[in-house]
Every structure is written in structure tokens, then in C-alpha cells.
Amino acid sequence: MADASVQGSICSGPIDENRSPDPATMRIGGFVPFTSIDYPGELAAVVFCQGCPWRCSYCHNPHLLDARSTELLDWQALLEVLSLRKGLLDAVVFSGGEPTLQDALPGAITEVKKMGFKVGLHTGGCYPDRLEQLLPLIDWVGLDIKDLPEHYPALTGTPGSGERAWKSLELLQASGVPFEVRTTCYPELPAARLEQLTSRLEGLGIVHHNLQEYRPV
Numbered sequence: 001m002a003d004a005s006v007q008g009s010i011c012s013g014p015i016d017e018n019r020s021p022d023p024a025t026m027r028i029g030g031f032v033p034f035t036s037i038d039y040p041g042e043l044a045a046v047v048f049c050q051g052c053p054w055r056c057s058y059c060h061n062p063h064l065l066d067a068r069s070t071e072l073l074d075w076q077a078l079l080e081v082l083s084l085r086k087g088l089l090d091a092v093v094f095s096g097g098e099p100t101l102q103d104a105l106p107g108a109i110t111e112v113k114k115m116g117f118k119v120g121l122h123t124g125g126c127y128p129d130r131l132e133q134l135l136p137l138i139d140w141v142g143l144d145i146k147d148l149p150e151h152y153p154a155l156t157g158t159p160g161s162g163e164r165a166w167k168s169l170e171l172l173q174a175s176g177v178p179f180e181v182r183t184t185c186y187p188e189l190p191a192a193r194l195e196q197l198t199s200r201l202e203g204l205g206i207v208h209h210n211l212q213e214y215r216p217v
Ligand code: SF4
Pocket: 052, 053, 054, 055, 056, 058, 059, 060, 061, 065, 096, 097, 098, 124
């Protein structure tokens, strides 16, 4: 995943935390205008959505976790940057943080699609219901499956998080939207458990399972 610390200089003023579906209220914590590694086979820009309900010990974008941060980029200014990149980029990837936290995401995705870009989504699968509603809008998903479900709470600090992520995987498989499953090989994940996880995913018919190197924060 691209590093969200590479941010643009299109900072807006403070935006109240709200649940508005208006894309203008998107809380954006970072933007990478060009990457070839965040959407398989496509040149993309990455929009880093601010806020995440989980607190994984290995999170390498901790500055994106606080949903109430006021260090935000302006959505409209970002769209203007994207409009200058039509023909140069194939796709826009919404990453985070956790993009599905925000009610404005469907509207923001629709705006980007109207500009002719494909849309990718990086998600931890925190909100399966919201993911299910979004899937018809999305061209590719990178879903983190961090561990076996029962080991999630020790990592994310959130009871029930494992069931949510694995439910998201089930919905994604049923949707037919292309996706890859990503697992970060964090230090507390023993090799035997990683093998168990890999074989459970294989048993589900998961073809694309990407093991990501752990990077200390
Ligand atoms: S789900 Fe992702 S963004 Fe949220 S804390 Fe975990 S690693 Fe960080």
C-alpha cells in the first residue's frame, strides 16, 4: 500500500464529524497522486480516508485513525486534481483508515466514476452491510483478512471484528467483484497459524492471497 504521509497541499479547514452522504463532507487525511502498486495492473491515485474504528497494533498509518482529525484535504480540490489526470490514470483507490466508515463514500465514488476512472477499495471489512451496498459501484477490492476470526480482538482491540471481516469476505465472494485478500505477517502471527489461515482461505477457493511484509511503525 502507498504511504499516506505523501500528502497534497490542498488542506481545507476543519470539517465537523458528521454522517452526511454529501461527498463534500468526505474526511480525507492523505492523497497520493500516482501509484502502480495499489490497484493490480492499473495506474491509480489513492485517497486516504480519515478515521478507523479499529486499533491494530501494527497499523502503519496511525495518523489516519482519528475520525475527528481536523488535518483534512478538501474533496472538491482533490476532484480538480483528478480531472487534470484524466487519460493519465486508470483508477482511483479509496484507502484508509477505513473508507466504509464514512456515509459520504458512495457519493464520492459515484463522482469519481463519472470522471471515467475505475474505483478500487481497500478495506478491513469492518462494516459488511455497508460493503455489500457499495460493491455494485466498485471495480476491485483489496480486503485485509488479518487472522483467523477468533484472534482479531487481540489485534484490533474490538470484539466481534473477526466475524465482521470474514462476513465481508463472504459477501465479496458472492458479489463477483474482483478482489484480493491481503494478510500482514505481523510478529504475533505464528507461522503455524498463518498456515492455518492460508489453508482456510484456499478451502474457500480464494485465488489471490497476498502476504504483506510487516513494517514496524
Ligand atoms: S484496520 Fe487498517 S487502518 Fe484500521 S487500525 Fe487496522 S491496520 Fe490501521
